[in-house]
Amino acid sequence: MSKLAINGGSALRTKPFPKWPIWDQHEVENLKQVLESGKWGSLHGDKVKTFSEKYANYHQANYGICVNSGTSALKIALLAAGVNAGQEIILPGYTFIASATAILDAGAIPIFADIDPNTYNIDNDKIEDAITDRTAAIMPVHFGGRPCNMDEINAIAKKHNLKVIEDAAQAWGSEWKNNKVGALGDAGCFSFQSSKNITSAEGGIILTNDEETAKFCRSFANCGRVEGGVWYEHYYLGGNYRMSEFQGAILLAQFERYPELKVRREKNAKYLNEQLSQIEGIEVLKEDENITSNSCHLFIWRYKKEYFNNVPKSKFIDALRKEGFIVSAGYSIPLNIQPLFKNLAFGARGRKVDVGVDYTTFNLPETEKACYDEAIWFPQFVLLGDENDMKDIVNGIIKVKENISELAA
Ligand SMILES: *Cc1c(COP(=O)(O)O)cnc(C)c1O
Numbered sequence: 001m002s003k004l005a006i007n008g009g010s011a012l013r014t015k016p017f018p019k020w021p022i023w024d025q026h027e028v029e030n031l032k033q034v035l036e037s038g039k040w041g042s043l044h045g046d047k048v049k050t051f052s053e054k055y056a057n058y059h060q061a062n063y064g065i066c067v068n069s070g071t072s073a074l075k076i077a078l079l080a081a082g083v084n085a086g087q088e089i090i091l092p093g094y095t096f097i098a099s100a101t102a103i104l105d106a107g108a109i110p111i112f113a114d115i116d117p118n119t120y121n122i123d124n125d126k127i128e129d130a131i132t133d134r135t136a137a138i139m140p141v142h143f144g145g146r147p148c149n150m151d152e153i154n155a156i157a158k159k160h161n162l163k164v165i166e167d168a169a170q171a172w173g174s175e176w177k178n179n180k181v182g183a184l185g186d187a188g189c190f191s192f193q194s195s196k197n198i199t200s201a202e203g204g205i206i207l208t209n210d211e212e213t214a215k216f217c218r219s220f221a222n223c224g225r226v227e228g229g230v231w232y233e234h235y236y237l238g239g240n241y242r243m244s245e246f247q248g249a250i251l252l253a254q255f256e257r258y259p260e261l262k263v264r265r266e267k268n269a270k271y272l273n274e275q276l277s278q279i280e281g282i283e284v285l286k287e288d289e290n291i292t293s294n295s296c297h298l299f300i301w302r303y304k305k306e307y308f309n310n311v312p313k314s315k316f317i318d319a320l321r322k323e324g325f326i327v328s329a330g331y332s333i334p335l336n337i338q339p340l341f342k343n344l345a346f347g348a349r350g351r352k353v354d355v356g357v358d359y360t361t362f363n364l365p366e367t368e369k370a371c372y373d374e375a376i377w378f379p380q381f382v383l384l385g386d387e388n389d390m391k392d393i394v395n396g397i398i399k400v401k402e403n404i405s406e407l408a409a
Helices: 025-037 047-058 070-080 097-105 124-130 150-160 211-221 245-276 313-322 365-374 380-384 387-402
Strands: 063-067 088-092 109-113 135-138 163-167 187-191 204-208 282-284 291-293 298-303 375-379
Touching: 025 047, 025 245, 047 063, 047 204, 047 245, 063 070, 063 211, 070 097, 070 163, 070 187, 070 204, 070 211, 088 097, 097 109, 109 124, 124 150, 135 150, 150 163, 204 211, 245 282, 245 298, 245 380, 245 387, 298 365, 298 380, 313 365, 313 375, 313 387, 365 375, 375 380
Parallel strands: 088 109, 088 135, 135 163, 163 187
Antiparallel strands: 063 204, 187 204, 282 298, 298 375
């Protein structure tokens, strides 16, 4: 008789995990206010403005500029940092595609560096090797919510006169040495897309401490208009990247709830780290006392198939899903060998544009290992469960491991 659910056995868990998004009367009330006010756009109402100020304040940043997505935020922040067409930006090879496409959108060229398998963030020792006379900036990604070592990154940037634009799209409230991420470099960008820990379906924000940067971001997002200018007067190339008041209304409610949910995620992540690290063949990411808070957008651990009868990660994940768990294999293709980059398909309708970089020659072994063999993610809403939910996760993994011989390698 098979034990594993994938082979017809009974699933370890039948109860559902918490649902996402979470909302209540606060969202309803705020939305109703916007609807009935007739001030639906952020240039007329005060919801987006209030949220921007609260969010910037929470992150100890002087300025916050809301836009329509995290991707737009990154593009605009790069342009605001003065990045010129054809300049290079260094980022990790293991991140969401938007980190890289925002760079292309800004007219610049992404240069991928490998990650540190202990953090899944950019390997700071690989940054200097990637610097050329075309390099304009470093884009650290606080992956899964885990802050990068910003002391080291800022020091490298200072030494080579580079800008630092943080991709904090997964790191709301994450802290490096008690300082919230986002305004630790020149600017930082967050996302409020549906899957994110604070969401308005779509949306993003740029944080910065620099007044000129903030002014330019605000102008770019508003068709190149300037504060105090005439409505049909446009100073800069820009576009309509504005957020609506409906999004602002939802974000204000989401943000109120955020601290409590954040504590729960961190507590559950700590428990999983303690428990999973005791299972042979599972490696959890490294604790770092400089990380004083982690948004835990993803709970990431490393699967060592040699301890699992050489069963590939994808098969292990399938088995875990059948046992009743929500689990992701994460990115399956390193960014540098995505068709977009392999084919240099940056032009209109995918036409090849030779930017003087051959992406197939990048050597990113740790990124490859993460994509193909090792990285397994639990999404943030799973971490909103209670202690029994977390115990089930641990027991589910143990069950599949103990019966691994049922899964042919
Ligand atoms: C979600 C995300 C983005 C893009 O944000 P959108 O709001 O979806 O445009 C960028 N970088 C990372 C690391 C992300 O997770």
